[in-house]
Amino acid sequence: MPVEKTSPALMARLGGGIKHYFRRELLPLLADLRLAIALLLAIALLSIAGTVIEQGQTLAFYQANYPEDPALFGFLTWKVLLGIGLDHVYRTWWFLSLLILFGASLTACTFTRQITALRWFSRTWNFYTKPRQFTKLALSSELPGGSLSALIPLLEKRRYRIFQRDNALYAHKGLVGRIGPIVVHASMLLILLGAILGAMTGFFAQEMVPSGETFQIRNIFDAGPWAAAQIPxxxxxxxxxxxxxxxxxxxxxxFYSDLSVLDQAGEEVKNKTIFVNQPLRYQNVTLYQADWSIAAVKVQLNNSPVLEFPMGQLDTGGAGRLWGTWVPTRPDLSDGISLIAKDLQGTLLVYNNDGQLVSTVRKGMSVEVNGVTLAVVDLIGSTGLQIKADPGIPLVYTGFGLLMLGVLMSYVSHAQIWALETEVGQLFVGGRTNRAQVTFERELIGILDQLAQPELATSHEDRKLSASASGSNP
Known part of the structure; x- marks a missing residue:
């Protein structure tokens, strides 16, 4: 069968139709403020859900805390929670899709409104050369007998940047006020990009490591799809x-942990003692001090070698944290004692096989029990570390810094003034501002008053200079 070929003209029409649809339909929809507000509210609500609902826990945890009967709010069970991904909100496809869509909306708004406004501003540097152009301004005036030479010093005094061509003048100040909204949009895009990068390439791990042990990061319970490259x-x-x-x-x-980072040869490349809010950072991986436990107890029975027995955390029903172990006192394991500890201060409770408290003993001391001398040599603690890698954090921090800067810039008023001196001795002056309208009107009216009565303005300035020189009030 002959193969039908698509003509270049048809391809051009298809391409033109897609381009027309993108410019006329899709781009205005993405740049719609209502869509951006709706997306921002949805992201905020889902972020709240991700904060309230514990993230990255085990199946048993969710089954215990979100049972099917009774269901939380009548519908939220562990099956629903895991089914829609509320156990890892920030890495779900729908949350990332909202971030991408919000970023597309910000980008569209930036290029269709902010950049366009900046281009329009560049065109306003065209000088007004006809008197009728001043009628378009909200605030304008015609002064007979006025001149640009009298206007320029008044504008310079008020820190306007002045441009003059022939008998036309343009002046402005506060340009950062026009750039501020663009900086705000750019900063929000950086924050979104950093959040997406962190969700896709970051990971979160926990380790409980006894004192003196060496470990590699293995216990990863939350990671992005591209996080393998970040795991050391x-x-x-x-x-x-x-x-x-x-x-x-x-x-x-x-509580403190003295940590050493070792290379593949076992050589120390970095050392730091960490505690709460003072982590160790190495190659984009951060280790936080988060928890602690009791790993083992070292004891000596009579003249035996030092023996190490692991200690496990006991279920106290929420009454506190206790760790315990069982130590045999006979070679055939027919009898023994239980040692209970609640902290690393070194005090242990000694119980017999009947569960009766028979003695207490401290680290470095001994006690007679079941016919043997029990000496407690040491209690070994375990440090609980939270380990996190988030390559998007620098972008997020940069974005927040730019956001604060952009907000401050946006509060600066951008004022513009045009003037035209005609051949018949008339001076047309007009201006506008993007904010602080009343302040700008007062400033421009003051300039016009000084232009209308130059002798009064000169006399007033002379009085101010004279008063300043004499140290008295004008």
Whole structure:
């Protein structure tokens, strides 16, 4: 069968139709302020949901906290929550789609309104050469006998930037007020780009590491689809020491971890002691001090070698944190004792097999129990680390900095003044501003008054200079 070929003319018409649809239909829709506000509200509501609902937890956690009967709010169960991705809101396809759509809306608004307004402004540098052009301005006046030579010093005094061509004049000040909205839009685009980059390439991990152990980041529970490149494989971390500072009342004041980053040869490349709000950063990965635990207890029975027994956290029903282990006191394991600890201060409770408290012992001390001498050599703590990599953070921080700068710039009033001196000795003056209209009107009226009565203006300036020189009030 012969193959039908598409003619170049048809392809050109199709391309022109798509271009026309994009310019006339799609671009105005994306630049619509109502769409941007709706997208922003949707993103805010979903962000609130991602803050309220615990992110990245286990299936058992969601089953326990969001049961099917009774369902939260009558519909929110663990099946619904996991089904629509509310357990990882910021990495779902629909949340990222909202961010991309909002970014497209901001981009469309920037190019169709802000950039267009800036181009229009560049065209306003064309001098007004005909008196009828001043009728378009909201504030304008005609002064018989006025001149540009009298107007220029008055504008210079008020810090206007002046451009003159023949008998026409253009002056403006506060240009940053026109650029501010563009900076705000650009900053929001940077923030969105950083958020999308972090969601796609970042990861979040947790590690519980005993003091003295070396680990590589493995326990990753939340990661973007392109996060593999961010997970370190050529370096590890050693927990040199973990300790807790306690208050005089026995409460926790602060807990610390002395960490060393090791290269593949085991050589230390960075060392830092971290604590809450003082993390360790290395190659775009940040390690935060987040939790702690008791890993093991070292004991000696009579003259035996030092033995290490792991300690596990006990279920207290929310009554507090306790760790315990069982230590045999006979070679055939027919009898033993339980050791219970609540912190790393070194005090342990000793229970027999019947669950009765028989003694207490502190680190570095010993006690007689079940016919043996039990000496507690050490309690080994574990540091709980939260590990995060988010390549989008620099973009987000830069965006927020630009956002604050753009907002401040937007508050600056941009004022423009045009003037035309005719051959018959008439001076046309007019102007406009984008904000602070009343202040601008007062300023322009003051300029016009001085132009209308130059001798009074000169006398007034002389009086001010004389008073300033004599130190008295004018």
């Amino acid at each position: 494989k050529d370096w590890s971390v050693r927990v040199n020491r973990f300790w807790i500072d306690y208050t005089p009342e026995g409460g926790i004041n602060q």
